[in-house]
Amino acid sequence: MQTYLERYSGIERFPPVKEKLPCGKDLFIVFNRRSHGGCKKTEELIRFCKLHGLKTNLFDIRKSGDLEGIIQEIFTTSENPFLVIIGGDGTHSSVASELIKAGKNDLPVIFAAAGSGQDLARAMGNNRPGIEQVLLKEQVDIEKFDALRVVVTRPNQAEEVQYAIGHVSFGITAKSAAKINAIRPKTIVGNIFISLKSITSDKIRVDLPKEGRRDCSDLIIVNSKTFGRYLHSSSHPQDGRYETYLLEGNPLALSNFAALSLVRPARGDRRSEIEFTLLDPVKPQLDGEQKFGIEPLPARTQIKVEIAKGVVPAVKP
Known part of the structure; x- marks a missing residue:
């Protein structure tokens, strides 16, 4: 062979x-x-x-x-x-x-x-x-960059660990938001579609230990300067912290937030670790990839995202 x-x-x-x-x-x-x-x-x-x-x-x-x-x-x-x-x-x-x-x-x-x-x-x-x-x-010369260590514990199962470098997202993706936003101003049909999408789309409910239950359309953790050309973050994969965005409301939240962030920098909560429990099935994306499988994570899945310091080597230009 x-x-x-x-x-x-x-x-x-x-x-x-x-x-x-x-x-x-x-x-x-x-x-x-x-x-x-x-x-x-x-x-x-x-x-x-x-x-x-x-x-x-x-x-x-x-x-x-x-x-x-x-x-x-x-x-x-x-x-x-x-x-x-x-x-x-x-x-x-x-x-x-x-x-x-x-x-x-x-x-x-x-x-x-x-x-x-x-x-x-x-x-x-x-x-x-x-x-x-x-x-x-x-x-x-070599520089070392941080990664996002994502620990998932499904109900009655052992924990599973995967890594991301730039971002972890739960909910609507940046590409989906761009498609929705692209048709929004053009036609009446498009506006009707957006309204229906906002009403019928499932919200993401999470339970954070210190904040309690939160209803949001997106939970996005950004460890690089940008996310999908939309969220302009102050994070960098060497500073030991990341930005956490919990976008409230409907599926347009990311589109609307993206439009604002193109004009001025948008910032989330600076963290080095976050833990929460999913209250609804959610399909996460790590740097745009479905590393935990194509099926959504079930409700009551516990999530932990923390910084893994200096684990990614890259040549210094």
Whole structure:
């Protein structure tokens, strides 16, 4: 059976000039062809590596479930890997989660932006033009960023832990809010649809130990500078705290709040930990991914979100 390395390393047919990068590491490129611009960004990086005689090992995340095997293959193949992750927030978050679980917080990693969401790459400074020049350095500096450790305990079940980097959301997503907001001012039919959506949509009820029951349309925890280009947060994934937004009312809350935040910075409650109990079934999203499965978490599920300090490594531009 072919390994990931043999299957996806199309660049191997070009004789490499140097076995290792100038810093002494082995270069591995992991890209998501489904992300917006992922293939183009990868082709540009391969051309750059060919021009400078750098050997590359190429991995293509072609279907869900490949990522864990790819990361294991990389660590089996090399003791000194240098990772370039090409994709959007979901791809970056998934790779970072695997590195956290493997206890690898000292690797040089470039989170190259090539997706509809680029919040994480922007927060880490890896979205700047010319970031690939780092591959030519003999000395590479690494910064460490915080993650959001999300602990879920369903009724009568053991706890489950997943990680996010930029945001965790319960309720309507930013993309859904954008679609609703886009049709709102255009037609009478659109306004009727919005009214019906507001009336019929399920509210999210949560029970916070110190605040009691809260009814909201969205509960969003933001650990980066922006969330979906809407909520302009003062958080940064190195300051040990995040912003917590509990948006009251109907499904338009995020759309309305987003419109305001585009004009002036919007702020939530600054926290480093939050615990609450779901009073209704809710489907969470971690950096836009459904890491706890496609089914909603049931009522009476206990949630805890806390800061995991310095667990995500990234190359300093």
